[in-house]
Amino acid sequence: MGISAxxxxxxxxxxxxxxxxxxxxGGRYAGQTSGLAPGRVQANLAILxxxxxxxxxxxxxxxxxxxxxLAVTSPGDPVFRTLGADVDVRTDAPRYKVFREGVVVDEPxxxxxxxxxxxxxxxxxxxxxxxxALIETGLRIRHHEQGLxxxxxxxxIDTNPTPRFSGKMVxxxxxxxxADAIRAVQVTSRYPSVHGAPxxxxxxxxxxxxxxxxxxxGDAVAINGDELPVFWACGVTPQSVAAxxxxxxxxxxxxxxxxxxxxxxxxxxxx
Amino acid sequence: MGISAxxxxxxxxxxxxxxxxxxxxGGRYAGQTSGLAPGRVQANLAILxxxxxxxxxxxxxxxxxxxxxLAVTSPGDPVFRTLGADVDVRTDAPRYKVFREGVVVDEPxxxxxxxxxxxxxxxxxxxxxxxxALIETGLRIRHHEQGLxxxxxxxxIDTNPTPRFSGKMVxxxxxxxxADAIRAVQVTSRYPSVHGAPxxxxxxxxxxxxxxxxxxxGDAVAINGDELPVFWACGVTPQSVAAxxxxxxxxxxxxxxxxxxxxxxxxxxxx
Numbered sequence: 001m002g003i004s005a006x007x008x009x010x011x012x013x014x015x016x017x018x019x020x021x022x023x024x025x026g027g028r029y030a031g032q033t034s035g036l037a038p039g040r041v042q043a044n045l046a047i048l049x050x051x052x053x054x055x056x057x058x059x060x061x062x063x064x065x066x067x068x069x070l071a072v073t074s075p076g077d078p079v080f081r082t083l084g085a086d087v088d089v090r091t092d093a094p095r096y097k098v099f100r101e102g103v104v105v106d107e108p109x110x111x112x113x114x115x116x117x118x119x120x121x122x123x124x125x126x127x128x129x130x131x132x133a134l135i136e137t138g139l140r141i142r143h144h145e146q147g148l149x150x151x152x153x154x155x156x157i158d159t160n161p162t163p164r165f166s167g168k169m170v171x172x173x174x175x176x177x178x179a180d181a182i183r184a185v186q187v188t189s190r191y192p193s194v195h196g197a198p199x200x201x202x203x204x205x206x207x208x209x210x211x212x213x214x215x216x217x218g219d220a221v222a223i224n225g226d227e228l229p230v231f232w233a234c235g236v237t238p239q240s241v242a243a244x245x246x247x248x249x250x251x252x253x254x255x256x257x258x259x260x261x262x263x264x265x266x267x268x269x270x271x
Numbered sequence: 272m273g274i275s276a277x278x279x280x281x282x283x284x285x286x287x288x289x290x291x292x293x294x295x296x297g298g299r300y301a302g303q304t305s306g307l308a309p310g311r312v313q314a315n316l317a318i319l320x321x322x323x324x325x326x327x328x329x330x331x332x333x334x335x336x337x338x339x340x341l342a343v344t345s346p347g348d349p350v351f352r353t354l355g356a357d358v359d360v361r362t363d364a365p366r367y368k369v370f371r372e373g374v375v376v377d378e379p380x381x382x383x384x385x386x387x388x389x390x391x392x393x394x395x396x397x398x399x400x401x402x403x404a405l406i407e408t409g410l411r412i413r414h415h416e417q418g419l420x421x422x423x424x425x426x427x428i429d430t431n432p433t434p435r436f437s438g439k440m441v442x443x444x445x446x447x448x449x450a451d452a453i454r455a456v457q458v459t460s461r462y463p464s465v466h467g468a469p470x471x472x473x474x475x476x477x478x479x480x481x482x483x484x485x486x487x488x489g490d491a492v493a494i495n496g497d498e499l500p501v502f503w504a505c506g507v508t509p510q511s512v513a514a515x516x517x518x519x520x521x522x523x524x525x526x527x528x529x530x531x532x533x534x535x536x537x538x539x540x541x542x
Contacts, residue, residue, distance in 0.1 A: 178472045185456040186468060197457060201449045202473045202499050228473050271542065 013037075017262050018085050024260075025091040030109040032256035033094060034128060041194075041265055042258035043070055043083070043123035044235040045093055046242055047111075047251035050075040052164070053120035056242065059165040060122065066159065066169050066237035068125035068193045070261075076117035084262025089121040095254035102246035107254060114251065124235050125194035126258055127172055129265040133187050139180050142221045149256065150174065151215035152234050156208025157199065159237065164245045170236040171199060173212065175227040184230055190269045200231040207231065217255075284308075288533050289356050295531075296362040301380040303527035304365060305399060312465075312536055313529035314341055314354070314394035315506040316364055317513055318382075318522035321346040323435070324391035327513065330436040331393065337430065337440050337508035339396035339464045341532075347388035355533025360392040366525035373517035378525060385522065395506050396465035397529055398443055400536040404458050405445075413446050413492045420527065421445065422486035423505050427479025428470065430508065435516045441507040442470060444483065446498040455501055461540045471502040478502065488526075 011029055014020050017037045023029055033042055048056050053075070060067035071080045073089065080087040090111040098106040098114055108114070127150065131141055143150045150172045157169040176184055181201060189197040200207050212229055213220045217236060223229060239252045253259060282300055285291050288308045294300055304313055319327050324346070331338035342351045344360065351358040361382040369377040369385055379385070398421065402412055414421045421443045428440040447455055452472060460468040471478050483500060484491045488507060494500055510523045524530060 178474055178477065179470065182456050182469050182472060185453050186460050189457050189460075198453050199450065201453060203449055203497065206449065206497055226474065226477055 017260050020260055021087065021092045024094050025088065027109060030094045030257070033258045033260055034256060037260045039132070039264055039266070041070070041083075041261045041263040041268060042126050042128045043261060044126050044238070045089060045096075045251070045253040045259055046122040046124060046238050047089065047119050048122075048242065048247055049116070049249055050118045050120050052245075052247045055162050055164055056122065059159070059162045059241065060124070060238065062160040062162065063169075063237070064192070065196055065199060065233035066235065068195060070123040070125055070193060072123075073121040075120050078115060078121065080121065080123055080261070083123060087259070087261060089259065090115050093253045093259045094257040097252050097254055099243050099250040099252075101248060102243050102250075111251060114249075116249070119249075122238075123259060123261070124238055125268070126235055127195055127232060128258070129194040129268055130188045130191045130232075132265050133191060133269070134184055137183060137187050139176065139184060142175050143219065146221055148219035148221055150218050151212070151220055152217035152236055153209045154216045155200075155231070159241060165241050167237070167241040167244050169199070170217070170234040170240060171207070171231040172218070172234040173215070173229050173231050175221065175223040175229050177227050181228050181230050188232065190271045192270060193268050195233050195235070198230050198232050202228045204229055204231070288531050291531055292358065292363045295365050296359065298380060301365045301528070304529045304531055305527060308531045310403070310535055310537070312341070312354075312532045312534040312539060313397050313399045314532055315397050315509070316360065316367070316522070316524040316530055317393040317395060317509050318360065318390050319393075319513065319518055320387070320520055321389045321391050323516075323518045326433050326435055327393065330430070330433045330512065331395070331509065333431040333433065334508070335463070336467055336470060336504035337506065339466060340393055341396055341464060342394040344392040346391050349386060349392065351392065351394055351532070354394060358530070358532060360530065361386050364524045364530045365528040368523050368525055370514050370521040370523070371519060373514050373521075382522060385520075387520075390520075393509075394530060394532070395509055396539075397506055398466055398503060399529070400465040400539055401459045401462045401503075403536050404462060404540070405455055408454060408458050410447065410451050410455060414490065417492055419490035419492055421489050422483070422492055423488035423507055424480045425487045426471075426502070430512060436512050438508070438512040438515050440470070441488070441505040441511060442478070442502040443489070443505040444486075444500050444502050446492065446494040446500050448498050452499050452501050459503065461542045463541060464539050466504050466506070469501050470504050473499040475500055475502070
């Protein structure tokens, strides 16, 4: 899902989130947002009809580690009023995926044609925020160093189901030396609204992951012999669960092309 | 180092720490203190002549994880004024070890004959406090369940040395399933004055531990295939470092026979 280097290097990205959203809204960028607007919270998106949204909110509430809800819009209102200045979910993510009955039917760069008066949008926390906190504490993120996407796996951990939403938890993996893994637990525990502490460490077979070199999403990364794999609940979970429920309409951001908010990552720290 | 069951069952231990210290001070109990005075902080002891004490304080300051100092007495003053009502280091631990030039010369039940006007006593945090916090959060401590002492190992981790004090860090080990190990990191991180977060997890060979079934102190415990060994800095470290420095006089509590204070374990939580 990477964008070409050319498309990113052609653009002189503003660092302030308002200008960056204006650039994206203007159709001038439709790629990944990792590393853009440093320090700002980026969000996963899930958009559903109102008659599915309240149950989805319940599902998120019952599964806060994979589905930490940052904000919810009112039905038909495309603006996230708590995430910044004029954050319009229809236009401000670089690219989207539109599912009908669980099948991807379009990958547009805006939702102006597909928006409806009954749609409810969820902004869900993203690992970019806790990765920034890990880097600030001096840790190094392997997939960043290797220029890859984080490896993600469909685990054997069941989410807590609602009548229409259920499925396995998707987890992301970052390898660390043991002392750094302990530090990573401490740092990410401060960020429950962006997946929080890891859900597993060290024994992938226990959560149904047989081969770390074959992730279900993203890229495999090197794991050294002195490192443990550390697993966090992943924001791909709500997307896969929502698509699996086959609602008549479901829209997510395009992988890696997140909604950039005005919130500071540091504002999400509970301590 | 266990005491006979008879000696503990013969006594109707008061739960309040003042009465319990009075009982111990009266010479009516000289055994281990695990489980006595629930909720109260118990402390490791290290007592040194004043001309060694300031360097020992520096050593502790440089090595806060194995040597978290709870209180220090003034030279010659046997009373820990911040640890409770009339806490006398000469009489209020059940039993002591007296070292001269690094060699154990006596294991008395009080220090009235050996006390000197130049002695300085250190109360150092003990894992009993964080074990209580782990139990309160629903975790189970393997060596408790097996009725054993915690396994301890001399690791390959160097302490930060001062001119006269140096040596390897002693670590204690408790096995947990991965999700419980993550919870244990969170809970013990709140207790930096009683060793705090683990120093290592999962890969004992990396810290010089070749065989978990052969601890250097304490007892081997069962580790199941779905568990990781989790290692904490241990309060045996300051004792072994002090004995190794061969001061003319050094006194510690007897292993497991701690000084019981009036402080509540919950008071040590930083969050």
